[in-house]
Amino acid sequence: MPSASSTSVVSPPGQPCxxxxxxxxxxxxxxPTASSIAIERGMxxxxxxxxxIVVQSLNASSDMAVREAHYNHGQTNLFRQGGNIPPIWSRSRGADTVVVATNWIDEYQAIVALPSSGIQNAADLRGKRLGMPRRLNEQIDYWRAMCLRGYLAAxxxxxxxxxxxxxxxxxxxxxxxxTGGASQRGTLWRGANRARRQSREALALIRGEIxxxxxxxAPGAQLSSFMGASTVVDLGAHADSGSRVNNQVPTVLTVDGELARSAPETVARYLAALMQAARWAHEHEAExxxxxxxxxxxxxxxxxxxxGAEVHDRLALELDERSIAAxxxxxxxxxxxxxxxxxxxxGAWIDPRPLELARGMDHERRLG
Structure with a gap:
């Protein structure tokens, strides 16, 4: 793993390193993340x-050990914004990370069935077969965990x-x-892989295996519409926020713990750029x-x-009690x-200091 600090490189003869x-x-x-906006806008x-300082996506590397740091957080100087299951998993295995922000955007979440099943509500699930994907080659099967949590809530x-x-x-x-490594900024998640995320479950449902x-x-909403599926339980709209908690609600922003300790101002500047991105999103809905x-x-x-129709207004970084409890x-x-x-x-994993520092930094910049 590369060092978090600067290192010397070989220079031409007669010149200092x-x-x-x-x-x-x-x-x-x-x-939906402020990171996406900041990355796309070059902030x-x-x-x-x-x-x-060079800033780049894990997708810039063709090394799978680097790319899979999205799950295990094993890359030095890494910021990760997204689902909460992989960072919880990596932390439980000893990864040196810190949660510095969260974001809560309620999303479409549902238990769905084909109309021919006769399943109309949660009570009708008694005795039914619920599909549980099992990814055989992943470090952490976060989607299986998502499915189980959704089923248990229903x-x-x-x-x-x-x-x-x-x-x-x-x-x-x-x-x-x-595999890849073609883009300095690009996402790890390509269209074909993303589109196939639930193909196994959808085919099993159509074939009558479950x-x-x-x-x-959004992929789930599209899939449900494509299959003409009926909503059995609308978890995303449930009044109890605890029933809506899953991998993607809330999202968390984690950072390499050594970077947070040794360069807190760098971490704060990164967060301040995301704050700027969230404000830009508020003013540029279509983009x-x-x-x-x-x-x-x-x-x-x-x-x-x-x-939600106001998703462009909901990208601000938070660290509120509801998200911490979630x-x-x-x-x-x-x-x-x-x-x-x-x-x-x-609780000890969450550090509010970088966000506090970033808010002060952001406030001063807006005044100046």
Whole structure:
């Protein structure tokens, strides 16, 4: 792993060694994030260019060990904004990371079934077969965890227990992060892989091998419409926010712990650039929907259908009590259901100081 500090590189004979530029890595999930806006608009490049700091996506590397840092956070100087399951998993395995911000955007989440199944509500799930994808070649099967959490929330709404239904394993060989390394800024999530995320479940549903599936986000809304599926439980619209908590609600922004300790101002500057991006999104609705759509793989129509008509106003960085409690609840769910083996103090994992510093920095810039 490269060092977080600058190192010397060989210079021509007779010239002093010059330090190698610091390199910041980033990655984001295919979700609405301030990171997507800042990356697409070049705001991170602008923030650090004068200091000679290189900012680039994990997608710039063809090394799968670097690319899969999206899951294990194993790359030095990495910022990651996205779903909360992989960072909780990596932290439980000893990854030196810090949560510096969260963001809560309610999204389309539902248990769906084909109309021919006769399943109309959560109570009708009793005795039914629920599809459970199992990715055989992933470090952390976050989608399986998402599905289970969605199913358990739906069963609880109906007063049912897990043993009232049958969970049907659906093995999947394909990895979600493809090989690559073609883009300095680009996302890891390519169209074909993204589109196939639930193909195994959808085909099993159509073939009658299962009775219902969990789905979420813009891809999920599109998939449900494509299949003509009926909504059995609309989790995304449930009044209890606890029922809406899953991998993508809330998202978390994590950073390499060593970078946070040794260069807090650098971390704050990164966050300040995301704050700028969130403000830009507020003032540029159409452009924001286009950028988000590019990341999630959907047209603006489906972006607003899945994440709300005001999604462009909801990208601000937060670290509120609801989100902090949700992260702790998600950790408890993952531990209780065998997705992580080791417990850790979720409260100690969250550090509000970088966001506080960034807010002060952002305020001064806006005044000046």
């Amino acid at each position: 010059r330090p190698e530029a610091m390199r910041i890595w980033y990655t984001r999930c295919p979700l 991170l490049d602008d923030e650090f260019r004068a200091d000679g 069963l609880e709404i109906a007063g049912l227990e897990p043993n009232d239904v049958e969970f049907v394993d659906l093995p999947i060989d394909e990895k979600q992060i493809p 009775d219902a599936i969990y789905t979420a986000g 924001t929907l286009g950028i988000v759509g590019g990341d999630v793989g959907a047209t603006p129509e489906w972006v607003t259908a899945a994440y 992260v702790a609840a998600q950790k408890a769910f993952l531990l209780g259901n065998g997705f992580i083996d080791k417990d850790f103090d979720a």
